Amino acid sequence: MNQDICQVNIIHEDRIAKAKEQLPQLKNVTQIASIYKLLGDPTRLRIMLALNASEMCVCDLAALLETTPSAISHQLRLLRTAGLVHARKEGKIVYYNLEELSAQGLLREGLLYLETI
Amino acid sequence: MNQDICQVNIIHEDRIAKAKEQLPQLKNVTQIASIYKLLGDPTRLRIMLALNASEMCVCDLAALLETTPSAISHQLRLLRTAGLVHARKEGKIVYYNLEELSAQGLLREGLLYLETI
DNA sequence: TAAACATTTGAATACCTATTCACATATGGA
DNA sequence: TCCATATGTGAATAGGTATTCAAATGTTTA
Numbered sequence A, B: 001m002n003q004d005i006c007q008v009n010i011i012h013e014d015r016i017a018k019a020k021e022q023l024p025q026l027k028n029v030t031q032i033a034s035i036y037k038l039l040g041d042p043t044r045l046r047i048m049l050a051l052n053a054s055e056m057c058v059c060d061l062a063a064l065l066e067t068t069p070s071a072i073s074h075q076l077r078l079l080r081t082a083g084l085v086h087a088r089k090e091g092k093i094v095y096y097n098l099e100e101l102s103a104q105g106l107l108r109e110g111l112l113y114l115e116t117i
Numbered sequence C: 001t002a003a004a005c006a007t008t009t010g011a012a013t014a015c016c017t018a019t020t021c022a023c024a025t026a027t028g029g030a
Numbered sequence D: 001t002c003c004a005t006a007t008g009t010g011a012a013t014a015g016g017t018a019t020t021c022a023a024a025t026g027t028t029t030a
Helices: A014-021 A024-038 A044-055 A058-065 A071-082 A104-115 B013-022 B025-040 B043-051 B058-065 B069-081 B103-113
Strands: A085-090 A091-097 B086-088 B093-098
Touching: A014 B043, A014 B058, A024 A044, A024 A104, A024 B025, A024 B043, A024 B103, A044 A058, A044 A071, A044 A085, A044 A091, A044 A104, A044 B013, A044 B025, A058 A071, A058 A091, A058 B013, A071 A085, A071 B058, A085 B058, A091 B086, A104 B025, A104 B103, B013 B093, B025 B043, B043 B069, B043 B086, B043 B093, B043 B103, B058 B093
Parallel strands: none
Antiparallel strands: A085 A091, B086 B093
């Protein structure tokens, strides 16, 4: 079959039209996707779930997740840039927290999903 | 600093212990992460949102999302394997639907997240 | 000041993955 | 039967990314 964009053989124009109305702009969908993507890595998701339990520093997270502070720090930067966590510095130590009202609903739904399996 | 697993310098044992209690098993966290990851790609997320609006076939999705049926089919296979969508064949045409009670809560939260930006 | 330590950062690397392309399969109609 | 069409599939590839390693930065304390 023709590999080009499927323009000729549109099967259900009504359904396509309805979905087109309901679908957010690509730009916005991409933005939501970027949040899902951040939660889609086990290390980052564990960081988020750990911070959901308690404020923690980089070394805490490294010990808890049995990895290196460097790996944690790299991932925290991504989470921070996306506004999912924020940092609070106290002397040498940097404490990380979940950003309220950002991804907690998504985290909650993820845990609910787990219960259904 | 030592790049090995951070065992020596555990800063807040109480917080680590609390988080360790609350954190699901790595195996389970990884499974949730795999769902987020599937939603973390713009093409797949748009497929999911489109199917949330209406049942559609591969060609419909290709036309709506302005890509090839092949690309759509590849992504649908991943979504099907994960149990997020299911297929219903009718003659030549394969209709795809969202699997109820699977990722709809996650989708809803994603759209809510969009409203907060 | 010097040393120890928590964290960050940049480059390198190994792995993953989304799309494309070519082709196969399957179904319906002429 | 032959053809058009809808979908699936496998290999190849280009781009993305998580981790590691080495080094730097900033901060406290001796």
